[in-house]
Amino acid sequence: MEYRKLGNSELNVSEISLGSWLTYAGGVARQEAEACVRKAFEVGINFLDTANVYGTGAAEKFLGDVLQGIDRSSYVLATKVFFPMSPTDSGLSAAQISKQIDASLQRLQTDYVDLYQCHRYDVNTPLEETMEALTEVVRQGKARYIGFSEWNPSQIKAALALPNVERFVSSQPQYSMLWRKPESEVFPLCAANGIGQIVWSPLAQGVLTGKYQPGQPPPQDSRAASEKMGVFFSERLRSDRVLSAVQQLKSIAAKIGLSMPQLALAWVLRDARVSSAIIGASRPEQVVDNAGASGVKLTDEVLKAIDEVLAPAVQD
Numbered sequence: 463m464e465y466r467k468l469g470n471s472e473l474n475v476s477e478i479s480l481g482s483w484l485t486y487a488g489g490v491a492r493q494e495a496e497a498c499v500r501k502a503f504e505v506g507i508n509f510l511d512t513a514n515v516y517g518t519g520a521a522e523k524f525l526g527d528v529l530q531g532i533d534r535s536s537y538v539l540a541t542k543v544f545f546p547m548s549p550t551d552s553g554l555s556a557a558q559i560s561k562q563i564d565a566s567l568q569r570l571q572t573d574y575v576d577l578y579q580c581h582r583y584d585v586n587t588p589l590e591e592t593m594e595a596l597t598e599v600v601r602q603g604k605a606r607y608i609g610f611s612e613w614n615p616s617q618i619k620a621a622l623a624l625p626n627v628e629r630f631v632s633s634q635p636q637y638s639m640l641w642r643k644p645e646s647e648v649f650p651l652c653a654a655n656g657i658g659q660i661v662w663s664p665l666a667q668g669v670l671t672g673k674y675q676p677g678q679p680p681p682q683d684s685r686a687a688s689e690k691m692g693v694f695f696s697e698r699l700r701s702d703r704v705l706s707a708v709q710q711l712k713s714i715a716a717k718i719g720l721s722m723p724q725l726a727l728a729w730v731l732r733d734a735r736v737s738s739a740i741i742g743a744s745r746p747e748q749v750v751d752n753a754g755a756s757g758v759k760l761t762d763e764v765l766k767a768i769d770e771v772l773a774p775a776v777q778d
Contacts, residue, residue, distance in 0.1 A: 463506025464757045468737045469631035470656030471607045473576055475538050477731055477756040479509035481740040486524045487517025490744045499528050501746035505753040511740050513542035513581055514566050526571035534572060541566050542611060544581035554584035556595035563604050577632060578605035583617045593627040600628045607631045615647045622655055630657050637661035639670060639729050641777055649735050658737035661730055669699045670726035672712055676702040707775035714767050727755035
């Protein structure tokens with residue numbers, strides 16, 4: 463496993479990180495989930511990403527339990543705040559940030575998180591209030607650094623322009639071979655301001671593993687077929703046009719001795735502005751395979767072949 467600096471922070475994060483969006487919020491059996499976390503540490507993954515809303519606290523509670531007894535300084539722990547936790551608890555107001563960080567720390571059974579992220583932008587709260595509240599969280603020692611997920615360039619610029627507040631060190635956008643939108647504006651803006659990228663859905667919800675065949679129902683053991691996890695599966699990613707293009711990646715991956723997930727992860731990591739790619743494993747063997755993408759360098763020839771194959775399916 464290789465490691466990269468997260469923006470202007472002092473955090474060194476593994477190129478592959480373990481997420482818990484659908485998997486450890488109830489989509490994966492407890493025993494398998496625990497095995498995935500153990501395997502992640504075995505293969506050198508030191509970065510764990512979660513959010514208060516995942517399973518309405520279930521994912522944080524799971525991690526809090528499974529991480530007991532592990533040296534707290536040996537891993538980087540990130541969580542998020544914004545989405546509703548109850549009919550009256552949501553958003554990025556000062557009151558909510560203060561309430562939700564304490565609740566997250568209690569579930570995670572830790573005194574601090576390394577990274578506290580705004581899960582989305584809150585149009586109903588003044589940005590100044592949000593940034594001052596996040597700054598207070600850091601000054602209280604409850605978080606070491608702050609970040610955001612899926613903010614647009616104007617929102618990022620507005621936060622950067624505020625004086626006397628903590629600076630963001632991370633951005634968490636959706637990014638994959640099939641979804642390249644952040645490349646045009648978000649990546650360069652963040653790079654110029656010391657903000658690293660932690661990308662989610664680098665396997666495009668599993669589509670880039672090649673397991674989904676055009677014109678066929680999803681495999682029974684797949685995320686798309688899961689009653690708990692399939693509801694979030696993108697209709698665009700189900701299209702025969704996308705699935706047919708992805709099938710053509712198999713020969714490219716085989717030719718260079720990579721699995722399909724490794725090819726997809728190596729592709730996002732080809733960009734030095736990406737600090738880490740978040741995976742959502744449901745089995746330990748997936749963790750091992752995904753971790754194998756760290757350190758892989760794709761040649762210009764391979765990158766060109768990927769672009770040619772995916773041209774009909776890419777959304778940028």
